[in-house]
Amino acid sequence: MQTYDFVIVGAGSAGCVLAERLSASGRFSVLVLEAGGSDRRFYVQMPLGYGKTFFDPAVNWNYKTEPDPGLAGNADHWPRGRLLGGSSSINAMVWVRGARADFDAWAEAGNPGWGYDDVLPAFKAIEDNEAGADEWRGTGGPVHVTDNRKKVHPLTGRYLAAARMAGLPLNPDFNGESQEGAGVYQITTRNGRRMSAARAFLRPAMRRKNVRVETDAHVTKILFEGTRAVGVEYSRNGRTMQARAGREVIVSAGSVNSPQLLQLSGIGPAELLSGLGIPIVHALENVGRNLQDHQGINYTWKGRVPTLNQILRPWWGKALVGVRYLLLRSGPLSMSMNQGGGFFRTDAAQPRPNMQLYFQAFSTVIPRSGERPILSPDPWPGFSIGLSNCRPSSRGEIMIRSADPFEQPRISPNAYSTNEDVSEMLDAVKFLRRIAAQAPMAEIIEEEVLPGPSITSDDDLIQDFRKRSGTVYHPVSTCRMGPDPARAVVDARLRVHGMSGLRVVDASIFPDNIAGNTNAASIMTGWKGAEMVLEDHS
CATH class of the missing domain: 3.30.410.40 (Cholesterol Oxidase; domain 2)
Incomplete structure (x- = not known):
């Protein structure tokens, strides 16, 4: 078993940002575990190639929801990225942050540091906007935004x-x-190639000696000593392996896989876990609940x-x-x-x-x-x-079906x-x-x-x-952020309530959905989450 300061589960939109930001000083060692493979594929890099990745199991989880009464009984297809860059490597690349009022509502719900004026500096620092800098826009950042x-x-x-x-x-x-x-719409491309989170953040980080990225590494369980996360167990090339986190385990597996992993690890609704024979580490009823989607x-x-x-x-x-x-x-x-x-x-x-x-x-x-x-x-x-x-009031849930980490979870959008x-x-x-x-x-x-x-x-x-109707691929809120453990999963610093050494940093923490495509806000969440981790370990 190797030990790293930080173990990041998932190389998606937020996970890639975390890897780059946490490793930049050279003080900390970082391990990134990604269940999928490389993003160096022609149809991933070619912007309109995402039509080819829409059903491709080599890069896509290809989730299927439960038959939904609100969608006339249809079982919706949910593509989610299963490769470096996560869904930022297979999405439609539209760069929309969300409205000012969306983030102000996050702060007003008891999440200090997440209001619009708090997150705007992060958005501006992230961007290299082709249209130029102004009061709201940034240039010189790692994510190139093309003006079309x-x-x-x-x-x-x-x-x-x-x-x-x-x-x-x-x-x-x-x-x-x-x-x-x-x-x-402005989109995340540069010189005619997709500007995914992997290209913007992870590839530069991978050149550092203190960063290790393992692909085809499916994390199956978080390891605990009492209520402290100390590492993860994962499957790679048919072998069961472990990695220890000296400081934190950071779950950035997305709105489907993050609640799934917490539940498999014994953090989630008590009745669900007990019924599946999973030992309860911490009963947290809202893991997997509050699912919102456009x-x-x-x-x-x-x-x-x-x-x-x-x-x-x-x-x-x-x-x-x-x-x-x-x-x-x-x-x-x-x-x-x-x-x-x-x-x-x-x-x-x-x-x-x-x-x-x-x-x-x-x-x-x-x-x-x-x-x-x-x-x-x-x-x-x-x-x-x-x-x-933009802000549907319908709420669904994502729950594991069994203790098998390779079985897809039950996704119930509960649309309309x-x-x-x-x-x-x-x-x-x-x-x-x-x-x-x-x-x-x-x-x-x-x-x-x-x-x-x-x-x-x-x-x-x-x-x-x-x-x-169907999803436009913006599921959020399944590990919702909030001050009350009875209604949320993580606090305003993205720490899992009742646990130590464990955070969730991805779109699953959104208190409520935003108006617009969710990739920009997911990347911002990774940026803000990294700031918080660095502050706590300075």
């Missing part, structure tokens, strides 16, 4: 004009002074003008964009499918935007087996406008289980049609393909979004 305003498909301009006519202001920066409005849906139209379908579907088009990417690292393959977007309120009485928009200048109505059909879109000119809810969530989504999908009805869009639309013009009544619209 001059690169998007021409249809994105029509979408922005239509959104403005539908009542949304144009917003040049969703991470600036205000989040509300329509605009172009649910999304696309509306799709057939157009009268060419879209990306006409270049990405035919063999000659694939060859053309492929050569352009290989030679110049530019073109559609260097970008995300979500080029335009925005945030809006379903009701003027809402205190802040409660819905997020996504504009895609292509369509994927016709399914393709084995991959998300980003690289093989429909044979006709199509485009989609999608949306997802409140009247509030159903009502706001109904208003939201109506707004999609309102955007499409504006002249800049209406004049190029041949017909609505999904859900189709026959779906008009409230009941039919609700039935449609229950059948066609």
Whole structure:
């Protein structure tokens, strides 16, 4: 058994940041254990290649939820990164932090140090924003953020004009002074390659002598002496191994695997653990509870003008964009499918935007087996406008099924289980049609393909979004942060309540979900968590 100062479980968005920050001074030794393999794969590094990784078991946990009554009984597919960089290596790369009010609410809930003014310096330090520095933005940081305003498909301009006519202001920066409005998304790429947390943080850290990264290392249990975490047990190449942590074990395995590992190790709901024959180290009822996720849906139209379908579907088009990417690292393959977007309120009485928009200048109505059909879109000119809810009130849970660490946990999202969530989504999908009805869009639309013009009544619209909605891959809060152990899992310094030498640092600690994509806030959580660890061990 080797001993390190810090053992980090998971090389995802937060874990990569921790590895770099905790090792930077040279004072501490760091071991990072990642269940998956390397991120050095072509379709990982090519931005639009995430269509190929969507179902790939070599890089993806490929979780399946329980059949969900709120989703018309569907069992949703949950891709989560299983490689260096975690989900930052297979996501859509949109860089949105969340609204000021989101983080202020975290602090007001009893989590000092997590208000907007507290986390803004971390966000600015993380960023190297191509658009330049200002009051809200940073340059010179490890994460390069690409400004796509001059690169998007021409249809994105029509979408922005239509959104403005539908009542949304144009917003040049969703991470600036205000989040509300329509605009172009900035994404985490650099020179046409994905800027994952592994590329930004872990790869530089791996050059240091005090950092060791082991891939294909599946952590199966946290080891304790009393209530102090002293190390981990893990499986690698068919062997059971152990590593000791002289200072702390830091769990950064994500919103699915972090609660799973705590439960397997004897920290979690007492009735669950006892029923599975797992010795209880510490009964903590909220481990795996309070699951929150953004649910999304696309509306799709057939157009009268060419879209990306006409270049990405035919063999000659694939060859053309492929050569352009290989030679110049530019073109559609260097970008995300979500080029335009925005945030809006379903009701003027809402205190802040409660819905997020996504504009895609292509369509994927016709399914393709084995991959998300980003690289093989429909044979006709199509485009989609999608949306997802920002702060759903529905709550689910993630619980282990057995003491077997290799069995996938039971994921129960419980989507659309409140009247509030159903009502706001109904208003939201109506707004999609309102955007499409504006002249800049209406004049190029041949017909609505999904859900189709026959779906008009409230009941039919609700039935449609229950059948066609699904996760937009932002699960959080399963190891929720808060001051009360009866309602939370970690305190404001991310220490597991009732334990010592053990923290959770990833998106599972979010007290509540944020408005927007969660990767930026996950990286910020790793940055803030590292600051706290270093302060406590200075």
